[in-house]
Amino acid sequence: MEQAMTPEEIKEQKPYLDWSLSEDEYNYISEKLLGRLPNYTETGLFAAMWSEHCSYKKSKPVLRLFPNKSDRVIQGPGEGAGVVDIDDGQAVVFKAESHNHPTTVEPYQGAATGVGGILRDIFSMGARPVASLDSLHFGELDNATTRMKVDGTVRGIGDYGNCMGIPTIAGETTFDPCYQGNVLCNAMSVGLMDQKDIQQGKAAGVGNAVMYVGAKTGRDGIHGATFASADFSDENATQRSAVQVGNPFMEKLLLEACLELITKHPDWLVGIQDMGAAGIVSSSAEMASEGKSGMDLDLDLVPQRETGMSAYEIMLSESQERMLLCVNKGHEEDVKKIFDFYDLDAVTIGRITTGHQYVLHHDGQVVCDIPVASLTDDVLEEASEERKPTRITAAEQQPAWQPQIDDPAATLKQLLAQSTIADKSSFYQQYDSQVRTSTVVGPGSDAGVLRVRGTHKGLAMTTDGNGRFVYLNPEVGGQMALVEAAANIISAGAQPLAITDCLNYGDPNDPEIFWELHQSVKGMAAACRTFDTPVISGNVSLYNENNGQAIHPTPMVGMVGLIKNIDRVVPSFVQHAGDRVYLVGQTRDDYAGSELQKMLTGEISGVVQFFDLDRVHDYMTRLLHTMENGHVASCHDLSEGGLGVALAETLFKTDRGLSLNLRHLTGAQLFSETPGRFVVTVRPDHAAAFEQDLGDAAQLVGEVTNTHWLEAHLADSELNLNVDELQQIWEEAIPCLMKSKD
Template sequence: MSGGVRPESGAAKAVALGLTEAEYDGIVDRLEREPNQVELAMFSLMWSEHCAYKHSKKLLRTLPTEGPRLVLGPGENAGAVDVGDGWSVAFKVESHNHPSAVEPFQGAATGVGGILRDVFAIGARPIAVLDSLRFGEPTSERSRYLLDHAVAGIGHYGNSIGVATVGGEVYFEAPYEQNCLVNAMCVGLVRTEALIRSAAAGVGNQLVLFGASTGRDGIGGASVLASAELGEADDDKRPTVQIGDPFEEKKLLECSLELLDRGLLVALQDLGAAGLTSSSSEMASKGGVGLEIDVRKVPLREPGMAPFEIMVSESQERMLCVCEPANVEAVLEVCARWEVGGTVIGEITDTRRMVIRDGGEVVGDMPVEALVDDCPLYDLEPARPAAPLYAAPAVTLAAADADDPSAALLALLGSPNIASRRALFEQYDALVGSRTVRRPETADAAVLLMPHGSAIAVSIDGSGRRVAADPYRGAVEAVLECAANLACVGAEPLGLTNCLNFGNPEKPHIAWQLTEAVRGLGDACRALDVPVVGGNVSLYNEGGGGPIYPTPVVGMVGELPDPLHAGRTGFAREGDAIAVAGPLRPSLAASELAKLRGDALPDALAEIDVAAVRAAHGAIRDAVRAGRLSSAHDVAEGGVLVAVAECCLAGDLGALLELGDDAGDLVTRLFGEGAGGFVVSGPADALRALADRVPVEVIGRVEGGSLRVTLDGEDRVALELARLRAAHGALAELFA
């Protein structure tokens, strides 16, 4: 083979590219020779953690992936579930953590662009985006900078391309100081028969690259950054962060959907991490075929790019498709009309080899199986840590104030993890597309109208601090919390996607966190009969400051028959009874109040009766669908009293809670957290009917313009809504 230069120190170069010496030896064995520059670059990306999932794939195989409404499961660009009348909803969540830690605006923006392409790569039109963000404490100048620019990047891309950003979450914890998390979820809509897969097929069929031209931006970006810990020289990695153009992506989206609508394509794949290398080789692997690619035919943004640079560039807004020779002209005509520069760069072969040419010269020749399917997978060596991994948080609420319900409530409402996110989501267009029935802070989940008159609900959730305390139960709670959000709007879960954000899996304590969390996710999904349709793993999220909190983020899609009955968070009518429903067993362990008090993380969280929680979800869901409840809001961060306060603020109505003389530990009852609790309001007879299916405790009624809590007739909390709203708006100061 010509064009290859035998490396003088191939193993050293491999290690510099993120491989181990043993992995380099494995490549040599598979090729029966040493790889040249092009081949080594391609192997280094395809065998990276980001592309190969070499430390997590065995765990992911334990997750449940079957369900009656499942249409497309793991292994494709996005999963899909059936929502009736011939329609499917496609969805997926992915991370862009490491690029965002280096360049937050472009890192977050291209994270949105990448997840959009995953969805329209299977033929679905993106209709909504959600984001899940984690940063260090907002007292840190670095964290405020990352937050501000990441939010701006998300808004820039989503608003420009015209896809509604309908929900999300953001949390602030010290362990995310060096490694922020930026996870983006996209939801798309497609006629079920129009779904397309990415498997290349048909010997002699043509490989067409279309979209933006290829440049050096993003070389080794997501795939390399996401496979190593970040250090002090992060600024040196800025050139590896991709640059996004949402207007180019809009053309790419419309071009892709027209090509599919006209039946011109055999397969379609987006170019994400590892660029042309991963997109082409994965298509070949799935189709059981070979490919030949001529890098000289790839349109370049920068002159003089070497073959290896062309193959590994992560330049954004590019797609790769397979079409029959007879359809090439039509495909290129559609590309020209949308101004996305379609070019034939190769063809399908029967060799099961990836052959890379530079004009007439072969510069790479590898078995597809070696490149994609035969990456070594590693067994983790989990060990529960003998000592706490994370320092106790700083004390921000004095002990006396923590015991005073009024002071504690105001502190919690103004705390970074509970304060209103309005300053963030107002930077996003939540209504574009005219499908949004429930938008941020009006309901626990976003609700989107479907073409046939029903609706879907979508939510994204996770709590790193609670998973850090107990990886198994914390992960179970994340799934239950997401399902609870859907129940509050009347939706039944159809499928789940997840993004597993963890530290270095080669360390036994991180391996233990990851193993236990995946076990928790799997058990919770099986208990709810919800399949995992796909997702993403982001490892090595740690640096000099130690690992992040283990953060499995869960995104869920559910269905509700009548959008007119979608539930709301806010109290709606004076005189409605207020109740706590569900098997809530409040505890201050790992709670938001415990954080404000500076409490260290506990060794474990309380046991969860998942069957009872599921029953509560069903009862709340049915009551919302029937229109019997005026409002429904799950008890989450801050406990029951924070949930009641949020209902007051969302509905601009006050509440009187009368707890009697048997309140027990009042602070725990008001601010304790746990799975399975809901604050609901409605007519007294509706709450009595709900009590036939789930534990219900009537605690007060909707009235006035203040929140009052009485204990044995004595006021323990008496705060005007204006004061609650002022405390709840504390996060806006970060964007002043």
């Protein structure tokens, strides 16, 4: 059997290289940390815990650029999820995780278990999950393989969330050839809790019990963490052993059992943590490290659904719906009774010990005896070479691309049929967005909104990321990702609080890709400081490549905002005939990386221009202030497709129209994607107050009509479009592509 390899055979045959542990790391572990050769099980544990997915050994120096504190942050990075004060002794808890390689290999289970894993991070903190979001990036829909992956991913997200009874209320879905061989599936979960119930992933107190609760352990997901920490290729495109299998009904039981223990019997519990990436080893070692404790586990006691599992398999399995608890000695049976009620395993598999050793027993033998810190704290950070990509240097020497738009009406119709812009309701209608009846604004708007029951407060939430801008200018693209998220939150009338992120990039050993990571995080961090939205949780997903072809660098920003008065939620579509229409923010000739450029040329090129981050923040803050005073009837931020697409979207599914004077803009500028802009409608009796609040940041451009036509006078052309026709194009594009037989 493979696991019977001796330490000497491991040293000679180097199986750890296939697990993403380098020879230098292996030598450091054996010579410096242990003073001996690690056995097979120990080598596997080191490979998983020292993987980029678990240790962030390459990305840590970059992640330190992020701010992670504010007056509202209760818990920042380092625990299962971040926690933010929302007043009245309550807190919002949220985090995002990537499940990219598993979703690429097996879309349904990869996406489903991505949702399940992030939900466990939320309730491990003591919070009840109240909403799910996603950020999905696929290849083009004219490809049959992409359509299969889209279908499986959407069904996986929908089935798991629907079975759990947790609404999916917001997200994004984009399409680009760079994601053809490596899908991005980022899942975000948001929870609510009383601050007094906050938990930590900690194991402490000599003699206290280490309890395994939830589903049984199988052979699925073994080395999933290292699978996510290596380049992807056709060779591992069917590596299903690294993909977990989910059971949402069992997770629902696990959620209720854990929350009952946390809220009703907090004195029994020392700590709790999800068994996520790297399974039992990550949860147990990290909890012991957090508690500055030693730990002794008997793996023969671990509930198993398959026979003959080795210690290596038991420890590295990423079977779903499992949690690890540290329970005060004497309360083991009390805890077991709670989980028995939910028909879940609850077994004491070990104890907290003096010292700091991590000891595992299996089949009557000690199969691991190493310092806890060697797995969690002694990981070698890897210095990375950086180099500015030649494509960017070359682009900086070239004149900016300028589109020639002779017929803006025809261009708008074409853009509305682009899969990234077109209506996504055929996807999100598979998600239950209304379960639990707290949803105020569901999918399809700028941000999802939930009411906080028993209060007048609400929470707005969004996920945003556009890899094309980051590819062309990482620093500005990073800033734009944050600004887009903040714009979506503010459009709903909410104050941005904090962010979580998924940093999706290619192979960091490529100096150009590491430069992209570094520069984009630099840009994101600057925007986070400007908007006072610290990073409280998240993950890094590197090695997103297929056969050596990297995805566009795609940092996803998940943001949550607080609405002080739920009655003041601002819709994203126009409301009343006669309302004034304002364009907030400056429109420049920003076409590099735009949907217009991609549609007209089939590629993206050029340099994304820097913008005045402080000025954008200033007028967005003033816009929120006037919203909170009830002066805004509707607000929609401008993103893909620019002003033209945003104007059409504000009219869809209404019986209204717009009459606009846009003579300061050309037909091309109608589709510019300058960041930080909004279309805002205001009742006439609030117009003076609105104009006073916004000053020169807002320009009056027309009014809402009863005609259901989009009419606009441009500097070089006219628009006179039937909204019903535009909506039909927008709604039918994706269903038509998904039914294609090509």
